[in-house]
Amino acid sequence: MLTLTSGAVQVIRTVTANPELPPETGIRIEPGTQGADALQLSxxxxxxxxxxxxxxxxxxVYLEPGVAQLLDDKTLDAAVDPQGDVSFTIAEGTGTP
Incomplete structure (x- = not known):
């Protein structure tokens, strides 16, 4: 199963913390439109x-079934740069949640 680093947990909680969003709001990862290895987050x-x-x-994090298989042994990390832009990365193996 995909694991989340503490950085990913923080960023996802921040992104989904809008009080106007439903309480079960999360990040969904699904196949992208730009090739076999591309993923799309929303x-x-x-x-x-x-x-x-x-x-x-x-x-x-909600994983489309095919993506869930692809990311089964991976780790999701996230960071925010000084301009406030968020970037997600996927690494091999499990990280420290």
């Missing part, structure tokens, strides 16, 4: 049917 109000749900410390 803010989602809830998981879609068949999604695998990864939840840690209030951060929710």
């Amino acid at each position: 803010v989602a109000p809830a998981p879609e049917a068949g999604d695998q749900v990864v939840e840690e410390e209030g951060a929710r």
Whole structure:
């Protein structure tokens, strides 16, 4: 199962903390449109049917079924640069949540 670093947990919680969003809002990862290895991340109000749900410390990630298989042994990390732009990275193996 995909694991989340503490940085990813913090960023996801910050991105989904808008009080106007439903409480189960999370980040959804699905196949991208730019090639076989491309993934697309978006803010989602809830998981879609068949999604695998990864939840840690209030951060929710919804994985499209094919993506869940692809990322089964991976770690999701996130960082915010000085300009406030968020970047997510996926690494091999499990990280420290």
